[in-house]
Amino acid sequence: MTSPDALRVAYLERVAVSDEAGAIAVAADALDAGVDPEVVLLDVVAAAQREVGERWAAGEWTVVQEHVATHISERVVAAVARHAPAPPPTGSDTVAVACLDGEWHGLPARLLAEVLTRHGWRVEFLGASVPAAQLATHVHRAGPDVVAISSSLASRLPAARRMVEACRATGTPVLAGGPAFGEDGRWARAVGADGWAPDARAAAAMLAADPEGPWFTEEPADGTPVDRAAREEQAVLHARRAELVRHAAAAVRPAVDGPGDGVPDELADDLGHLVDFLAAAVFVDDPSLFDGFVRWVGSVAIPTGLRLDEVGPVLDALAAALADSPRTAALLRGAHGGLPTPVA
Amino acid sequence: MDGRHGVPTRVADVRTPADDTPSTAPAPAPPTTVGPGLIDGLDEGVVVCDRAGVVRAANAAARALLPDLRVGEVVDVARCEVLARAVRGEGQGTGSFEAVVDHPEGERHVRGRRGPVLGPTPPPPPEPGEGDSTWFLRDVTGEHARTDTLLAAQERAAFLAEAGRALHGVLHLDRTARRVVALAVPRLATGAVLVMRHDDQVTWAATELGGGRPRLGHTAASELTRVPRVAAALADEGGGVDVDPWLAEELATLTGLDAPGSGAPLRACPVPVTGVVDALVVLAGPRAAGDDATDPEEDLLSSYVARAGAALAAAALHEEQAHLGAVLQESLAAPRLPETEGVVWGAAYRPARETLRVGGDFYEVVGPRGPEGRSAFLLGDVCGKGIEAAVLSGRVRQSWHALRLLEDRPARLLPLLNTALLDAVATRDEGPRFATMVLGDARPQEDGTVALRLATGGHPPPLVLRADGSVETVPVAGMLVGGLREARFGEAEVLLGPGDTCLLYSDGVVEARGAGDFFGEERLATTLPACAGAPPAVVCEHLEQTVVEWLDGHDHDDVALLAIQAPA
Numbered sequence: 049m050t051s052p053d054a055l056r057v058a059y060l061e062r063v064a065v066s067d068e069a070g071a072i073a074v075a076a077d078a079l080d081a082g083v084d085p086e087v088v089l090l091d092v093v094a095a096a097q098r099e100v101g102e103r104w105a106a107g108e109w110t111v112v113q114e115h116v117a118t119h120i121s122e123r124v125v126a127a128v129a130r131h132a133p134a135p136p137p138t139g140s141d142t143v144a145v146a147c148l149d150g151e152w153h154g155l156p157a158r159l160l161a162e163v164l165t166r167h168g169w170r171v172e173f174l175g176a177s178v179p180a181a182q183l184a185t186h187v188h189r190a191g192p193d194v195v196a197i198s199s200s201l202a203s204r205l206p207a208a209r210r211m212v213e214a215c216r217a218t219g220t221p222v223l224a225g226g227p228a229f230g231e232d233g234r235w236a237r238a239v240g241a242d243g244w245a246p247d248a249r250a251a252a253a254m255l256a257a258d259p260e261g262p263w264f265t266e267e268p269a270d271g272t273p274v275d276r277a278a279r280e281e282q283a284v285l286h287a288r289r290a291e292l293v294r295h296a297a298a299a300v301r302p303a304v305d306g307p308g309d310g311v312p313d314e315l316a317d318d319l320g321h322l323v324d325f326l327a328a329a330v331f332v333d334d335p336s337l338f339d340g341f342v343r344w345v346g347s348v349a350i351p352t353g354l355r356l357d358e359v360g361p362v363l364d365a366l367a368a369a370l371a372d373s374p375r376t377a378a379l380l381r382g383a384h385g386g387l388p389t390p391v392a
Numbered sequence: 393m394d395g396r397h398g399v400p401t402r403v404a405d406v407r408t409p410a411d412d413t414p415s416t417a418p419a420p421a422p423p424t425t426v427g428p429g430l431i432d433g434l435d436e437g438v439v440v441c442d443r444a445g446v447v448r449a450a451n452a453a454a455r456a457l458l459p460d461l462r463v464g465e466v467v468d469v470a471r472c473e474v475l476a477r478a479v480r481g482e483g484q485g486t487g488s489f490e491a492v493v494d495h496p497e498g499e500r501h502v503r504g505r506r507g508p509v510l511g512p513t514p515p516p517p518p519e520p521g522e523g524d525s526t527w528f529l530r531d532v533t534g535e536h537a538r539t540d541t542l543l544a545a546q547e548r549a550a551f552l553a554e555a556g557r558a559l560h561g562v563l564h565l566d567r568t569a570r571r572v573v574a575l576a577v578p579r580l581a582t583g584a585v586l587v588m589r590h591d592d593q594v595t596w597a598a599t600e601l602g603g604g605r606p607r608l609g610h611t612a613a614s615e616l617t618r619v620p621r622v623a624a625a626l627a628d629e630g631g632g633v634d635v636d637p638w639l640a641e642e643l644a645t646l647t648g649l650d651a652p653g654s655g656a657p658l659r660a661c662p663v664p665v666t667g668v669v670d671a672l673v674v675l676a677g678p679r680a681a682g683d684d685a686t687d688p689e690e691d692l693l694s695s696y697v698a699r700a701g702a703a704l705a706a707a708a709l710h711e712e713q714a715h716l717g718a719v720l721q722e723s724l725a726a727p728r729l730p731e732t733e734g735v736v737w738g739a740a741y742r743p744a745r746e747t748l749r750v751g752g753d754f755y756e757v758v759g760p761r762g763p764e765g766r767s768a769f770l771l772g773d774v775c776g777k778g779i780e781a782a783v784l785s786g787r788v789r790q791s792w793h794a795l796r797l798l799e800d801r802p803a804r805l806l807p808l809l810n811t812a813l814l815d816a817v818a819t820r821d822e823g824p825r826f827a828t829m830v831l832g833d834a835r836p837q838e839d840g841t842v843a844l845r846l847a848t849g850g851h852p853p854p855l856v857l858r859a860d861g862s863v864e865t866v867p868v869a870g871m872l873v874g875g876l877r878e879a880r881f882g883e884a885e886v887l888l889g890p891g892d893t894c895l896l897y898s899d900g901v902v903e904a905r906g907a908g909d910f911f912g913e914e915r916l917a918t919t920l921p922a923c924a925g926a927p928p929a930v931v932c933e934h935l936e937q938t939v940v941e942w943l944d945g946h947d948h949d950d951v952a953l954l955a956i957q958a959p960a
Contacts, residue, residue, distance in 0.1 A: 066925075066926075066927075068927075110922065111922070112922045112923050112926050112930070112934060115926065115930045115933060115934050116926050119926075119929055119933070150940075152933075152937050177940070182749070187564070188562070188563035188564055188710065188714070189563075189564070189711075189714040189718065190564070191564030191565075191567045217561040217562075218561055218562045218563070218567060219558070219562060219567065220567075260604075260605055286945070289944060290906070290908055290944065
């Protein structure tokens with residue numbers, strides 16, 4: 049069995065039953081059968097992990113099941129590194145790989161680190177959810193040639209900005225990666241990164257072609273650099289997050305606004321994410337970021353989470369509470385217009 | 393300068409303008425009387441011309457500025473083509489002009505404007521004729537020189553400011569070295585090499601105009617014996633070093649690259665002594681060939697080199713400190729967990745000062761020893777935060793590692809640890825240092841269960857997450873460790889069935905305070921059931937994530953979690 053698709057299916061079966069040893073065996077057998085380790089990492093492990101994410105979004109898996117799957121995949125990545133060790137680095141160039149602060153999905157970055165190691169780089173893997181200050185300390189101490197930051201959540205973009213600034217103060221180029229930066233990487237420009245790669249293979253190819261960057265060739269067309277007004281409104285949203293979540297929850301589920309903290313965790317999580325994405329959209333001044341999230345949150349089937357028919361009233365409630373922030377209010381009104389009609 | 397008006401002049405060296413006016417213009421009758429007039433008193437040069445461009449009058453200032461200007465001759469003779477054209481009404485702006493004119497004392501910048509027609513009194517003004525014009529001339533050479541000087545000074549200041557900003561943005565020594573040479577090109581030189589000695593290592597960085605990213609290399613300081621001139625220049629205490637033809641060869645020896653500037657003269661500029669690094673900047677190309685000590689470019693060069701020296705010294709000091717910190721961090725950082733037969737471990741650690749990566753919380757796990765195959769574990773929290781707390785936690789952990797070899801019963805081990813901590817504090821001028829902890833051991837049994845023995849002092853009680861999702865608190869408590877010699881501690885035994893997990897945690901978990909309330913024991917207990925059956929690493933990771941999300945960016949205490957599980 050060497051076809052990536054068949055391997056992925058077999059792998060996912062093992063992961064679904066929390067069979068760590070079985071999952072490692074699928075990967076090890078593939079390597080023994082001559083499958084390229086990069087294919088095992090990206091087309092089996094990473095591809096299966098994407099399906100795990102889809103199952104969670106579809107409400108088939110709980111968040112803990114997803115964590116268990118991710119844990120198994122981490123172990124498999126380590127096992128692949130042991131089973132088919134990467135050749136020693138070919139040069140002296142070093143790349144530091146880090147997840148954005150607040151980004152707990154460390155696996156894509158871990159996979160990137162493995163892939164870059166196999167492409168001859170010296171790799172320093174800083175892990176999931178790296179605070180900007182920790183990254184700055186690392187860059188000053190270790191002096192990597194390139195910093196690669198990874199995130200799947202666009203709501204972490206304000207953190208990305210802080211991390212990029214920490215690196216740029218030292219003249220270290222930053223390559224951004226992952227869906228957090230938009231389908232075409234436009235938000236990578238907005239936060240000041242020097243380039244964007246859609247996935248680990250593309251990142252390896254870009255770094256091989258040009259180890260120094262900047263990889264963005266032309267000046268930003270539609271991704272505007274973050275300005276002061278955007279930062280201020282984003283800061284307001286961040287500071288008022290808890291209050292806004294309660295306010296929005298009360299607007300759609302008046303019954304739960306009794307004494308005590310009666311908001312279901314799932315609803316509070318969804319509303320918290322909604323405020324985070326709103327803040328990120330204000331931050332990069334791009335309504336499509338927020339519209340994308342609003343469409344997505346309506347499509348996710350999480351019991352007691354935010355329902356599609358509640359999204360509109362939530363947007364109205366937030367717009368009323370945020371009348372002092374003109375950009376934010378405009379974004380909320382715009383997103384309201386683009387809402388799909390709830391299915392009766 | 394003292395040309396007298398009215399005196400006929402040679403016209404042989406007149407630079408003839410494009411048209412032929414000068415030679416063919418009819419010479420008007422010269423004014424009858426010539427003497428100092430009102431206009432002679434002006435600082436501004438005044439020239440009165442008629443329509444044909446013949447100078448009717450010119451004051452002393454005008455004659456000083458344009459020594460060839462003669463009354464009665466066409467203005468072209470004055471070698472000021474712009475004035476000649478302006479008088480004839482050519483050129484775009486007819487009201488004013490600015491030009492550079494030859495002058496015995498060097499080029500002068502002349503600014504002219506057209507003014508109202510004037511006549512000298514006395515002598516009586518020439519009858520203003522139709523089309524007459526009067527020109528006021530001013531020497532603005534000094535103004536221009538000042539402007540140029542100012543602009544040049546501004547440019548130098550801007551360069552230095554930008555260089556300073558760029559140099560001090562970096563604290564990594566190699567990157568600073570690269571920047572030192574990168575910033576010098578092209579403003580100061582066409583190529584630059586930095587040689588720097590720091591401890592027993594020599595670092596060099598080299599760049600070339602259009603050569604891309606600077607190259608960098610390291611070599612042992614002993615290699616300097618092969619390059620005596622570079623070594624001598626490095627030892628030099630400031631001051632310039634003469635251009636030395638052997639320098640290029642020595643640099644090539646040191647770096648293995650061709651000398652910079654492809655044959656251009658090289659100039660060695662020792663970096664002023666900083667007490668931390670010895671450094672030498674070698675610049676190539678004409679910009680570096682200044683020999684006038686008062687030349688502002690020289691000033692610029694020495695200012696740049698001084699800034700480079702300060703940045704290199706700061707980076708070198710930071711590197712030493714960072715290394716010290718990294719070694720310390722490494723020794724105090726959370727340990728790797730062992731792989732043990734019959735027991736699975738998981739842990740999570742998030743120090744309060746996240747950049748420090750260490751804190752006052754700690755955990756340790758040691759794999760099975762002895763015939764019963766007991767694995768020992770410890771999780772605790774010393775008072776305080778940051779590096780002081782981390783160092784104290786290191787002392788506690790070392791004591792535990794040593795005492796554990798002598799006494800493996802947790803209920804006996806903890807009092808020993810208490811005494812050790814009190815004794816250690818007594819030998820130093822320190823206030824009492826308390827710690828709270830849970831320690832114990834885990835013994836996997838034939839039937840797949842794991843037997844735990846626990847002892848605790850001053851620490852939140854452990855939780856047990858059963859495989860079915862129910863959560864129990866282990867009822868055990870005790871007094872602070874390191875407080876009193878006769879302190880009393882609690883002990884307990886727990887049996888973990890397959891899939892059961894025992895969770896030890898520090899108070900940073902329950903005392904995490906977000907925008908609203910504390911995280912609290914209750915929330916911890918309601919978060920756990922969802923993790924039933926998950927590997928212990930996932931349990932800890934999930935809890936850490938939940939706590940950090942609860943914090944929502946607020947400051948927090950150290951957070952440590954250790955989970956012990958009997959495999960399902």
